[in-house]
Amino acid sequence: MGSYAKILTISLLMAATGLLTVVGSARADRFDALRNDARLHQGLLAITVGRHIERTCPDLARRDLAANVFLLGLATHAMSLGFSRAEVTAYVEDDTEQDRYIALARDYFAARGVMGSDDVAGACRVGRDEIATGSPIGRLLRGG
Known part of the structure; x- marks a missing residue:
């Protein structure tokens, strides 16, 4: 795998991880509204x-x-x-x-x-x- 492909793969993994973190936080925030x-x-x-x-x-x-x-x-x-x-x-x-x-x-x-x-x-x-x-x-x- 070339260096460009490695950088792209790492960037996609970081973006996906960030997206999952945001989705998880949004879900927690959503539960907070119900909880409160x-x-x-x-x-x-x-x-x-x-x-x-x-x-x-x-x-x-x-x-x-x-x-x-x-x-x-x-x-x-x-x-x-x-x-x-x-x-x-x-x-x-x-x-x-x-x-x-x-x-x-x-x-x-x-x-x-x-x-x-x-x-x-x-x-x-x-x-x-x-x-x-x-x-x-x-x-x-x-x-x-």
């Missing part, structure tokens, strides 16, 4: 907390219709901010974002005296309290 939206943040946290309660507490279950309507409302809200359905799905399914919401849910439970993810009595108590107050989390659940 209060309605979306609170809604996804409510879903994460509600899902844990539903999976942990045998006496409580998810209200399927209410949960689906709630999710649709969040997706519609995110799309009204200019995001495509694919972008919203990518955000919600992103492993880093899911880990972040799980950590936030752990903090939520800890603040309410739940002693870890296997504290069935604590999760049930929190779930019943949420149902009693009619909170967004409580509206996603029903007693068994």
